[in-house]
Amino acid sequence: MASKALSDQVAAKWQDSFNRLNRGAPGISGLMGFSRAWAIAADVLHPRELGAPPKDFNTNEVRSAFDVLMQCRMLPMLLESFVEDMRRHQHLITNDVVRYMAEYEASGDPDVIGRLVLLLADWYFAWAPGGELGHTISSAYIVHFQTHLFSVLPAAFASGFKKLLAATLTFFTEGATPSIPVSVQDSKLWPSFELLGLADRYESLIASVCYEHIEAHVLETSAGKWDEPVLVRLREWMADKVVPWMLLPYARGAKTTEEARTMLQGVGSRFDFHVCKTLCDLRTKEMFDIVIDYPDSTPALHDLKECLQRVDQRSQLVQALRKANKRRLLHPGADTKDILTQYVSLIRCLRAIDPPGVLLFKVADPIRRYLRDRPDTIRCIVASLVVDSESGDSLVDDDGPIQPLQSPQVDDYTDPNWEPEPVDAGPDFRANKPSDVVSTLVSIYDSKDLFVKELQVLLAQRLLAVTDGNYEKERRNLEILKVRFGEAPLQVCEVMLKDMTDSRRIDQHVQSQSSSVMHPTIISRHFWPQFQATKILMPGQLHAIQESYAREFTTFKPDKRLRWLSHLGSIRLDIQLQDRTVSADVPPLEAAFIELFSEQEVWTVNDLIERVGPIERPAALKALLAWVDRGVLREENDGTDMQRFRLLESAPTDAGAVPVGMTTAGSRVALTEEQPAVLTVQQQQAEQMKVYWKFIEGMLTNLGGLPLDRIQTMLKFAPGYDRTPDQLGAFMDAARREGLVNVKDGIWRLNR
Amino acid sequence: MKVIVKQWHAIAQWQWDTGKTDENGDPEEDVCGICRVPFEGCCPTCKVPGDDCPLIWGECSHVFHMHCLLKWIATAASKQQCPMDRRQWVTAERKVAAGDL
Structure with missing residues (x-):
C-alpha cells in the first residue's frame, strides 16, 4: 500500500493540476471550459485529408479557445498531440509520394516531380496551423512536416528534382517550348520549393544544375569557334538568361532589384568563374589547333588570356600544350619546316596570352631541345630568313623594323621600372624582353656562328645559280641579315657579293678586249664555302x-x-x-x-x-x-x-x-x-675531322691510350681546331663503331 | 658533228701570281710570312681581299701582304730588312707575269 507521504504527494499534484486547468473558476466550470477549448483547438489543428471539405471555424471562438489553453499552459501539450496526429496521418502524404515516384520511375518525366511538389505544397497548406497561432507552433509544424517529408522521399527524387530544375532553367534560357513540362511553367513551383524546404536541402543540386547548363552551353556555342571573341557573348548570355533564373533560388524574398543584386553578388561571381573555367578548359584542350590556326584564332587567344586571369590554370595549359606538341609535332614524321612554323605561331600565341613569356618558356623548351637535334634546323631557319619576299611562305613576316638579334640581358637593378620575375617562372627562366621571332629562333643554338656558316653556304648556292647578273635581291637580303647578325660576322658574305660585282666588271673589260662566249664568276677562294x-x-x-x-x-x-x-x-x-x-x-x-x-x-x-x-x-x-x-x-x-x-x-x-x-x-x-x-656545313666539318683524325691516330700510336680530355687538349694545338669535347666524343664514338678505336675505362686506344 | 658554245657561265678562283708555277699549288703554303693568312685572304687590317689588299714582291723572292710588310718596314726594329731572310728589302718589279705574256 502507498504510504501516507506518497498519497499526500499525489493529492497535491492532482490539486495543482486541477487548479491549473480550472483556473480558479467556480466548481469545475473552468475544467469544462478547458475541455471545450481543447476540442476546438484539436479540431482546428487536425491534419485533414486533402479532399475533405474545410471546416468553418469561428475565428473568435478559436482564438479564445487558444487563449484558454495558453492560460492553462497546455500549448506544449497541444503541440505534442498535434505532432502525434500528424504522425498518424502521414501515411496520406506517403501514399501520394509513393504513387508519384512510381509514376516518375516509369516515365522519367520531370513533370511528375513538378506535380508532386505542387501537391505536397497543397498538403502543406492543408495541414498548416494558422499563422495567428504564434511562431512556436508554425515553426514546429514546418520542422515536423519537412522532417517527415524528407524521410519518405526516395533517392530517386533527387535525380528527378535535378531534371525538373534543369527544365526550369531551360524554360528561362530558351523560353517555353513543347518539351518543357507544364508544371515548370507554374509560377507556384518555386514558392513551393521554398515552402517545402527543398531549395535549402538541394542547394548543391541547384548549383550543379546551373554548372552543367553552363558547361553544355559553352561547349555547344564555343567549341572550335576561334575567329570571334566568345567570352563577352557568354557573359551577356549569363546576364540575360541565367541570372533571371538565379533570382529564384538565390535571391528569394528580395524586395527590390538592389537587394537582389547584393544577394546575387557572391553566387554570381561563382558562376562567372565557372564560365571562365569551362571556357578555359575547352581552349586548353583545343590549344594546339588554335596555334595552328593562328592568326585567325586571335580572338580565342584574347578570350583565353582573360579567362586565365580569372582562373589559375596556367600550369594545365602548359601541360596540355606540351603533351599535344610531343604527340603531334615532335615526331620523325613532321617536317622541320612545319615544326618551325608551328613554333613561330606558338611564340606569337603565347606572347599574346602571357607577355612576360613564362608560359612560352615552359612550352617551348622541349621544342627547342628537339629542334636542336634535327640536322636541318639551321638550314630551314636560314632559308626562311632569306626567302624571296614574293613567294610569301616566310616564317617571319616582318611587320616592324628589323631589329638586331637580342641576347639575354642581365637584370639591371638600377632600372626604376624593374620588375621581378613572374611567380611561376622556373629557376632557369630568362626574362628576356619581348623579342622578335628571329632572335628567339636563333637562340635555339648557343652561338650564331653556325647560322653564319649556313648562311654563307646558302648564299653561295644562290649566287652561283644567278646567271643574269641580278644580285639585287641577294644584296637586299644581306643588308637585312647584317642588321640582325651584325656587320662583322657577315663580312665574308659581303666579300662574296663583291666578287660577283667585280666579276661583272672584269668580264665587261675582258669582253671589250676580245669578246668571248664565256662569262665567268671569279671568286675569292677563302671567302666562299668549300x-x-x-x-x-x-x-x-x-x-x-x-x-x-x-x-x-x-x-x-x-x-x-x-x-x-x-x-x-x-x-x-x-x-x-x-x-x-x-x-x-x-x-x-x-x-x-x-x-x-x-x-x-x-x-x-x-x-x-x-x-x-x-x-x-x-x-x-x-x-x-x-x-x-x-x-x-x-x-x-x-x-x-x-x-x-x-x-x-x-x-x-x-x-x-x-x-x-x-x-x-x-x-x-x-x-x-x-x-x-657547295659543301654543306656538316660535310665541311666531316672534311676537317678527317684531318684531325690523322692527329688523333698519331697521338694514340705514340702515347698509347689517352682519355678524351687529353685528346681534346692536344688537339687544341692544331690550327683551327674548334670542336667541343662533346663533338670530339661523338666523333670518337663514330670511330669506335667503325672499329678504328676501342674505349675502356675512358681510355681510348687504337685497334690493332 | 659540230659543237658550238653559245654561252658559258663558268666559275673560277683568282689567285695571286707568286711566281710559283706549281699548278696544284699547295694552298697551305701560300700564306703571308707575317700574318700567316693566305695571300688570297686579306691582311688583318683589311676586310676585302684582292686589289684592295695587294701583295708585295721582294727581290729576295719573298712575298707578303703589302700592308703587312709596310707596317713592318715602318717599325724601327725592322732595319728595312726582309723579315724572312734579313736581307735589305727591295721591292721587286713584277716581271714574272710580263714574261708570261
Missing part, C-alpha cells in the same frame, strides 16, 4: 675558251691568275648534227663529253673518264644518259662489260632503236643523287 673537289679537264675548244679568257684576265690584272672550277657553272650549246641541231643548257661535264664525241663517234665510258679526269662513274653515266635522253647519243652493249656510247649523226628512224629511258645503263635508280656544288 666546293666539291672534283677536277675535270675540259677538252678541245672548251679548254681553248678557258685559256684565252684566262690570258685576257691576266693581261687585265697582271698579278693574278685564274684557276677554273671546271665542274661548276653551265654551258649553252648548239649541237649541229647532219640532219638536226640540238640546243641545250648543260653542266660542264656533259659539255665536256659531247665535245669529246666530236673527236670520235664511239667512246667507252672508261675512256671518257680517263680523258676528263677523276670523276665518279655514276656521275659520268648520268651525264651520258642526259645526252641519250636528248637523242644525241645511243648506248651500245656488245655483250662485254664495256659500256659504249655512239653519236647519232642522224636521228634514228628504225623502230628497233632503244626507246629513251629503256637502256640497260638507264637504271636511273642506281644513279646517285645530284650533289649540290
Whole structure:
C-alpha cells in the first residue's frame, strides 16, 4: 500500500493540476471550459485529408479557445498531440509520394516531380496551423512536416528534382517550348520549393544544375569557334538568361532589384568563374589547333588570356600544350619546316596570352631541345630568313623594323621600372624582353656562328645559280641579315657579293678586249664555302675558251691568275648534227663529253673518264644518259662489260632503236643523287675531322691510350681546331663503331 | 658533228701570281710570312681581299701582304730588312707575269 507521504504527494499534484486547468473558476466550470477549448483547438489543428471539405471555424471562438489553453499552459501539450496526429496521418502524404515516384520511375518525366511538389505544397497548406497561432507552433509544424517529408522521399527524387530544375532553367534560357513540362511553367513551383524546404536541402543540386547548363552551353556555342571573341557573348548570355533564373533560388524574398543584386553578388561571381573555367578548359584542350590556326584564332587567344586571369590554370595549359606538341609535332614524321612554323605561331600565341613569356618558356623548351637535334634546323631557319619576299611562305613576316638579334640581358637593378620575375617562372627562366621571332629562333643554338656558316653556304648556292647578273635581291637580303647578325660576322658574305660585282666588271673589260662566249664568276677562294673537289679537264675548244679568257684576265690584272672550277657553272650549246641541231643548257661535264664525241663517234665510258679526269662513274653515266635522253647519243652493249656510247649523226628512224629511258645503263635508280656544288656545313666539318683524325691516330700510336680530355687538349694545338669535347666524343664514338678505336675505362686506344 | 658554245657561265678562283708555277699549288703554303693568312685572304687590317689588299714582291723572292710588310718596314726594329731572310728589302718589279705574256 502507498504510504501516507506518497498519497499526500499525489493529492497535491492532482490539486495543482486541477487548479491549473480550472483556473480558479467556480466548481469545475473552468475544467469544462478547458475541455471545450481543447476540442476546438484539436479540431482546428487536425491534419485533414486533402479532399475533405474545410471546416468553418469561428475565428473568435478559436482564438479564445487558444487563449484558454495558453492560460492553462497546455500549448506544449497541444503541440505534442498535434505532432502525434500528424504522425498518424502521414501515411496520406506517403501514399501520394509513393504513387508519384512510381509514376516518375516509369516515365522519367520531370513533370511528375513538378506535380508532386505542387501537391505536397497543397498538403502543406492543408495541414498548416494558422499563422495567428504564434511562431512556436508554425515553426514546429514546418520542422515536423519537412522532417517527415524528407524521410519518405526516395533517392530517386533527387535525380528527378535535378531534371525538373534543369527544365526550369531551360524554360528561362530558351523560353517555353513543347518539351518543357507544364508544371515548370507554374509560377507556384518555386514558392513551393521554398515552402517545402527543398531549395535549402538541394542547394548543391541547384548549383550543379546551373554548372552543367553552363558547361553544355559553352561547349555547344564555343567549341572550335576561334575567329570571334566568345567570352563577352557568354557573359551577356549569363546576364540575360541565367541570372533571371538565379533570382529564384538565390535571391528569394528580395524586395527590390538592389537587394537582389547584393544577394546575387557572391553566387554570381561563382558562376562567372565557372564560365571562365569551362571556357578555359575547352581552349586548353583545343590549344594546339588554335596555334595552328593562328592568326585567325586571335580572338580565342584574347578570350583565353582573360579567362586565365580569372582562373589559375596556367600550369594545365602548359601541360596540355606540351603533351599535344610531343604527340603531334615532335615526331620523325613532321617536317622541320612545319615544326618551325608551328613554333613561330606558338611564340606569337603565347606572347599574346602571357607577355612576360613564362608560359612560352615552359612550352617551348622541349621544342627547342628537339629542334636542336634535327640536322636541318639551321638550314630551314636560314632559308626562311632569306626567302624571296614574293613567294610569301616566310616564317617571319616582318611587320616592324628589323631589329638586331637580342641576347639575354642581365637584370639591371638600377632600372626604376624593374620588375621581378613572374611567380611561376622556373629557376632557369630568362626574362628576356619581348623579342622578335628571329632572335628567339636563333637562340635555339648557343652561338650564331653556325647560322653564319649556313648562311654563307646558302648564299653561295644562290649566287652561283644567278646567271643574269641580278644580285639585287641577294644584296637586299644581306643588308637585312647584317642588321640582325651584325656587320662583322657577315663580312665574308659581303666579300662574296663583291666578287660577283667585280666579276661583272672584269668580264665587261675582258669582253671589250676580245669578246668571248664565256662569262665567268671569279671568286675569292677563302671567302666562299668549300666546293666539291672534283677536277675535270675540259677538252678541245672548251679548254681553248678557258685559256684565252684566262690570258685576257691576266693581261687585265697582271698579278693574278685564274684557276677554273671546271665542274661548276653551265654551258649553252648548239649541237649541229647532219640532219638536226640540238640546243641545250648543260653542266660542264656533259659539255665536256659531247665535245669529246666530236673527236670520235664511239667512246667507252672508261675512256671518257680517263680523258676528263677523276670523276665518279655514276656521275659520268648520268651525264651520258642526259645526252641519250636528248637523242644525241645511243648506248651500245656488245655483250662485254664495256659500256659504249655512239653519236647519232642522224636521228634514228628504225623502230628497233632503244626507246629513251629503256637502256640497260638507264637504271636511273642506281644513279646517285645530284650533289649540290657547295659543301654543306656538316660535310665541311666531316672534311676537317678527317684531318684531325690523322692527329688523333698519331697521338694514340705514340702515347698509347689517352682519355678524351687529353685528346681534346692536344688537339687544341692544331690550327683551327674548334670542336667541343662533346663533338670530339661523338666523333670518337663514330670511330669506335667503325672499329678504328676501342674505349675502356675512358681510355681510348687504337685497334690493332 | 659540230659543237658550238653559245654561252658559258663558268666559275673560277683568282689567285695571286707568286711566281710559283706549281699548278696544284699547295694552298697551305701560300700564306703571308707575317700574318700567316693566305695571300688570297686579306691582311688583318683589311676586310676585302684582292686589289684592295695587294701583295708585295721582294727581290729576295719573298712575298707578303703589302700592308703587312709596310707596317713592318715602318717599325724601327725592322732595319728595312726582309723579315724572312734579313736581307735589305727591295721591292721587286713584277716581271714574272710580263714574261708570261
